[in-house]
Amino acid sequence: MKAKEKISEYSEENLLRTFTESGDTVFLGELYRRYIPLVYGLCLKYLNQKEAAQDAVMDIFGVLADKVPQYEIKNFNTWLYSVAKNHCLHVLRKDKNVSMVNIEDVLVENQAILTLTDKPQSQEEMEALSYCMDTLPEEQKRSIQYFFYDEKSYADIVDLTGYALSKVKSYIQNGKRNLKSCMIKVLKLNPER
Template identity: 40%
Template sequence: MKFLKWFQGRKDPSFSEAEQLSLYRLTGDIQLLGALYQPYMEMVFAVCYKYLREEAESKDAVMQIFEKIITDLKTHEVDHFRSWLHAVARNYCLMQIRAKRVFVTTEELDENQAEIPGNAYEAHEKADAKFTVLESCMNALAKEQRTAIEKFYMQEKCYREISAETGFDLNKVKSCIQNGKRNLKICMEKDEKA
């Protein structure tokens, strides 16, 4: 992974990653962030390739994820950069896959396919139905569970940020997320069986 060479050499080994992230938040020095990102580029590429299955697209994703974290890290406090970055890469790829599945152009469907069961149009309708069920199940959750899940999964906030915003202690945040996930799964499985 040589396509971000100019980031090399800026990382200061006398500072921990957490201190470097704080310094980035204070200064906005992109080269400092690049030096911090550079050792994880192969991991990010591997995650992207696992999901996207295309080398060029995965390389592009490594760059786009870097651009994403430039702004994300100005507002997110990250304790464990590697695991946070892994989650960001995974979520980015899943969103790319989802976008490809949802946005099907009319050129991709010829007129005859619109009538055939199992085509992209039908898959799109099934995805919409699942999304509707998910929304319904989210609304059925206890308010604290819903809040914690939205902040953790949709806003990509860490436990500490959720705790600060909601006033819940860290154990309650973890509990709300675990119980909320379990309740969502049960609700969605009930709908599948119905």
């Protein structure tokens, strides 16, 4: 019990390791407590309702107790962000009454990359997109494929590829830029368009 008395002095790594080894949720609770304001902010952003965000914060703790022992977590902060975001997206899919305003940016990004002109894509545009996808570096191609075509979340892509979350975001951003540049060349479009 002496170790628990000074639990607030434990590093994140010690808390994570001790919880994984012992299964004692007191250690996980202390670790999670440090991130509650960030998790709440993320949940509020996605769910757009205080009560729903508060419920999600509590639900996520239960999810963590089950998931943490199943993963080798290198960066708890990044991993927790992915878990919390996936939980919020799951809540949004399940509860149609929750506003989805705050995730429109993802949908807009999807449309921006797959429809580079204002009109519906022609056969020529589809062929150009297919050609340009093949010119991307493998990491960008896989990340773009999973995110836009397979509608996977960042966390899903991390799980599927083993890439770090920051790398997945970078691959998608750079891949989008490279695709747009390639399509402009292939279709001989005015870049201002």
